[in-house]
Amino acid sequence: MRNKLFLAFLAVILLVLLSHLIYEQLITRDFEDYVNGTKIDKLYWVLASVEGSYADGTWDYTTLHDALHWAVMLGFDVRILDMGGKEVTNAAAVMSMLSPSMKRRMSSIVDLSSATGQFEEYPLYEGGKEIGSLLARRLSRPETDKKEVLFRERGKYFLIVSSVIAGGGALLLALFFALFLSRPLRKMKDAVEAMAKGDLTVRVSGTEGDEIGRLAESFNYMAEALQREDSLRRRLTSNIAHELRTPLAVMKAHTEAMIDGVVSDHAQGLENIRLEVEKLIRLVEGIEDITKAEASFFARLDYAGIDLPEFLSRLASTMVPLAAEKGLEMSTMEREHLRVVTDPEKLERVLQNILSNAIKYTETGWIKLDCGRDKKGFFIEIRDSGMGIPDHTKELVFKRFYRGDTSTGIGLGLAIVKELLEVMGGSIQVDSAEGKGTTFRIWLPDNR
């Protein structure tokens, strides 16, 4: 970025210099043209005056001398030749005829001896007939020359100053852009460094709009995900420690009691220990499950189209034996085809968890499945005629490791359900009346 800006700055400077070079050439040429132009104008005036002093084949020397006098004043050394090439008169001769005071005055303005260049020849005419020629060359005139030099120098000076201003401006602009453009990048860099040091709470703000803004957005999204995963993991770890402690403590107590001979019924003691071991196994399985659910936060969904009623009845049929064991009737409502694009594997795990709860927490009666479409999307409903959930624990059932008083589980099932549904872009709601039954309704987004 900085290099590119530096190159852009260099390009601007080069352009400025180039344009000023061109400009300078043009100005000098124009000035040259102007000086030459005035010189020619003056010369024509002298020519006209000289021609005007010729009449009827002879020169009027008074007017001719005046004309030459003027020519000198205008900065020319001149000679007049007749048709035979013989000199009629010249500037030096005219000047020598002046009074001493006039000579002094003239010499302060022009110096005839300063003329060094070649004479240029201009033909003289009278009434359409050539009468001779005028030879002219420029005199150097210190005052005027000085002014010319001054003008040229001023021009150059002006160009240099404006180049410096333009270049400086370009430099300032480049610096400004370098700082301005690199600020969001620096913000990003700082945030990434902070994150590398372990601060997952960093977010990049104030970089809306362009690519850097989108990069910042992605960064924030990533930070969010990492922070979330981090806190989930922390919570899970502390929950697991807590969950491990109880069975281990119970096992320790039983073992010690047996060793100390406090209990005589070793078979019962071992049975108690076996129950705790089973709990531990279930815990480990649950942890595996929830870890998988978490992992799917970072994995892509495997979308596939399913026919929802068909999917439900197939799934229900796999659970029927389990329900039948408890004498429960499990049924799925007959519904029209309803095509849904979702992640079928995840949906299956969600429904298995809810259905196994329904079977577990229902002693007599039935479990009914239904599905359809409402304004929130596709829905699936699982109703049971079981013990119900007390009002004050309705919000808790989705929390990790929460379980009701009668539960023999580990309290991870509904937490897994909720996390999976979040990943799938869906949601879940529970409706229950204690002693009468429970209804879970889940919604899936329309992914078509």
Ligand SMILES: Nc1ncnc2c1ncn2[C@@H]1O[C@H](COP(=O)(O)OP(=O)(O)O)[C@@H](O)[C@H]1O
């Ligand atoms: N269909 C249901 N009927 C009554 N209570 C339920 C039902 N489903 C879940 N629960 C309550 O919600 C709690 C949390 O459920 P879950 O997360 O699956 O944990 P677990 O089943 O391991 O106890 C259960 O312990 C139970 O008290």
Ligand SMILES: [Mg+2]
């Ligand atoms: Mg459960």
